[in-house]
Amino acid sequence: MNVRPEEQLAGSNERRSKHKHRTYAHYINGRSVPPASGEYFTSYDPFNGEAWAEVARGTAVDVDIAVEAARKAFPAWRAMTPTARGRLLLRLADLIEEKAEFLAEIEVRDNGKLFAEMSAQTRYMAGWYRYFGGLADKIEGSVVASDKVGHFNFTRHEPLGVIAMITPWNSPLLLLAWKLPAALAAGNTAVIKPSEFTSASTIEFMSLFKEAGFPDGVVNALTGFGAEVGAPLVAHKSIAKIAFTGSDESGQRIYEQAARNLKPVSLELGGKSPNIVFEDSKLDSAVMGVVSGIFAATGQTCIAGSRLLVQRSIHDVFMDKLLAVAKGARIGDPMDLATNVGPVTTPPQFEKVRTYIEIARAEGARCVHGGGPVDVPGGTGNQFIAPTIFTGVDNSMRIAREEVFGPILSVIPFDDEEDALRIANDSEFGLAAGVWTSDMGRMLRMSEALEAGTVWVNTYRAVSFTSPFGGYKRSGLGRESGMESIREFLQTKSVWVATQMDVQNPFIIR
Structure with a gap:
C-alpha cells in the first residue's frame, strides 16, 4: 500500500481550509431556523478529527414545525401544473452543476470519502433532477376498457402528500437525489432528515431550492439524532410515506413503526453482494x-x-x-x-x-x-x-x-x-x-x-437516473431511479362516470 507524504497534501489542505467553523440550523419553510431547544452538536472531519461545524440538534418540536410547513405547502404545490414543477427541477439541476465542487468539499469534510468521487457524484446527481424534471408532465392515467355498459372508467395518479426522507452518511446528496426529485415531480412535498454524522451538505444544498424559485415549505430539512428527530418524523400523523436508506436493522424498525399507521415505505437497505x-x-x-x-x-x-x-x-x-x-x-x-x-x-x-x-x-x-x-x-x-x-x-x-x-x-x-x-x-x-x-x-x-x-x-458500481435500483429479500422494498420509481410517490384513483342515467335496481351492484 502507498501513503501520500505530507508535502504532497498542500492542495487538499487548501481545499479543506475553506470550510471551517460553520454553524448549521434547520431549513424550514424557506429559511434557516435555529433548533427549538437551542442545542447544537459538533461535526468532526474523519481525516484529521477537527471539529469543523456545529449542527442543530432537533427535537419533536422541530419535527412538528417542519411537517406543518410541508403540509401547508402541499395543496399549492400539487395544484401547480406538472410542467411548472418540472421547470423548477430543471433550474435546480443547473444550479447543482454550478455548485458541485463546493457541495463535494462539504461532503468530504463530513464523511471523509474521496473528493474525486464526491465531486463526480455531485456533478452527476444533477441528472436525477433533470430526468424527473422532464418526467413531471408525463405522468399519465389511462382509460380502462370497461365491461360495464353505460359507464366510462379512467385512472388518475395523484401525489401522496408529505414524504419523510431519511438518508445515510455515506453519500448523502446522491442518495437524496434517488428520492427527492421523483417525489417532487409527482407533486409531493418533503421533510428530509440526513444522518447526524453528515448533515452539513444537505443543509448547504437547501439554499439552492430558494435560489431556483421553489415555493417555501415544499422542501424542508431537519438535523439531529435518530431517536430525537427520525423516530418522531416517522411516527408523525401528517407524514404520508417514508423513504429510507440505511441498515436493514434500522429499516426494519422504521417498517414496524410505519405499519402501526399503515404508511407506505420504500427501503433501500444493506447488502452482502x-x-x-x-x-x-x-x-x-x-x-x-x-x-x-x-x-x-x-x-x-x-x-x-x-x-x-x-x-x-x-x-x-x-x-x-x-x-x-x-x-x-x-x-x-x-x-x-x-x-x-x-x-x-x-x-x-x-x-x-x-x-x-x-x-x-x-x-x-x-x-x-x-x-x-x-x-x-x-x-x-x-x-x-x-x-x-x-x-x-x-x-x-x-x-x-x-x-x-x-x-x-x-x-x-x-x-x-x-x-x-x-x-x-x-x-x-x-x-x-x-x-x-x-x-x-x-x-x-x-x-x-x-x-x-x-x-x-463485466462491470460493477454502474448506476444511472434512468435505471431502477432496489433490493431483494432484506435489502429493501420498492425501487429508486428510473421511470417506474415515480410510482413510489403516487397513488392511483379509479374514476367511474355514468353515461346513462337510468338505474334499474339500486339494491344490486352495478
Whole structure:
C-alpha cells in the first residue's frame, strides 16, 4: 500500500481550509431556523478529527414545525401544473452543476470519502433532477376498457402528500437525489432528515431550492439524532410515506413503526453482494471490477462486492493479480485527488470494521493483505483501515454473511456455475451482484438466476437516473431511479362516470 507524504497534501489542505467553523440550523419553510431547544452538536472531519461545524440538534418540536410547513405547502404545490414543477427541477439541476465542487468539499469534510468521487457524484446527481424534471408532465392515467355498459372508467395518479426522507452518511446528496426529485415531480412535498454524522451538505444544498424559485415549505430539512428527530418524523400523523436508506436493522424498525399507521415505505437497505469471477473472464478487467466493488469508497457502500467468488481453477492466479493491485492503493487525505482509499467515516463504524477483522481471524479465515488500522500523515482522526483481503472463507462465516460496510473482502472459491449460484444466493440480502465471464449464455443464465435487484456483467458500481435500483429479500422494498420509481410517490384513483342515467335496481351492484 502507498501513503501520500505530507508535502504532497498542500492542495487538499487548501481545499479543506475553506470550510471551517460553520454553524448549521434547520431549513424550514424557506429559511434557516435555529433548533427549538437551542442545542447544537459538533461535526468532526474523519481525516484529521477537527471539529469543523456545529449542527442543530432537533427535537419533536422541530419535527412538528417542519411537517406543518410541508403540509401547508402541499395543496399549492400539487395544484401547480406538472410542467411548472418540472421547470423548477430543471433550474435546480443547473444550479447543482454550478455548485458541485463546493457541495463535494462539504461532503468530504463530513464523511471523509474521496473528493474525486464526491465531486463526480455531485456533478452527476444533477441528472436525477433533470430526468424527473422532464418526467413531471408525463405522468399519465389511462382509460380502462370497461365491461360495464353505460359507464366510462379512467385512472388518475395523484401525489401522496408529505414524504419523510431519511438518508445515510455515506453519500448523502446522491442518495437524496434517488428520492427527492421523483417525489417532487409527482407533486409531493418533503421533510428530509440526513444522518447526524453528515448533515452539513444537505443543509448547504437547501439554499439552492430558494435560489431556483421553489415555493417555501415544499422542501424542508431537519438535523439531529435518530431517536430525537427520525423516530418522531416517522411516527408523525401528517407524514404520508417514508423513504429510507440505511441498515436493514434500522429499516426494519422504521417498517414496524410505519405499519402501526399503515404508511407506505420504500427501503433501500444493506447488502452482502457477490462478485463472481469465472475462469473464462478477462482477468485483468475482473480484478479492477473487484477492487472497485470493495475498496472504492473505503467499502462504505450498500452495493459493496464484499464476497468475491472466484472459480477454483483460477483462484491462485487471480489472487496474485488482485493482491498486486490492492498493494498499490494509495491511502491518505480524501481531499487529495491522488488518494484511492480514505478514512472510515465514523468512530463507531471504524470500531465495527476492526471487530469484524478479528471475528474473521477467529473463524479461521486467512488474512493475506491489510488486516488492521494504518497511520497516515496528517490523518490524526485515526480512522484508517487498510484494504483487507481474507482467503479461506466459507460462506457460513459471519464475515461472509453480515454486512461490514468497510474495506474488507472475503474470498470464496467455487467449482462451477451451479456452485457459484448456490453460494451467491445463500444470503438474506439481495441488493446487487457482479458476474465476470466471456460466455454470453452464462451472462444471461446468471443474470436470471441471481437473487439480486441489480446484476452487473463485466462491470460493477454502474448506476444511472434512468435505471431502477432496489433490493431483494432484506435489502429493501420498492425501487429508486428510473421511470417506474415515480410510482413510489403516487397513488392511483379509479374514476367511474355514468353515461346513462337510468338505474334499474339500486339494491344490486352495478
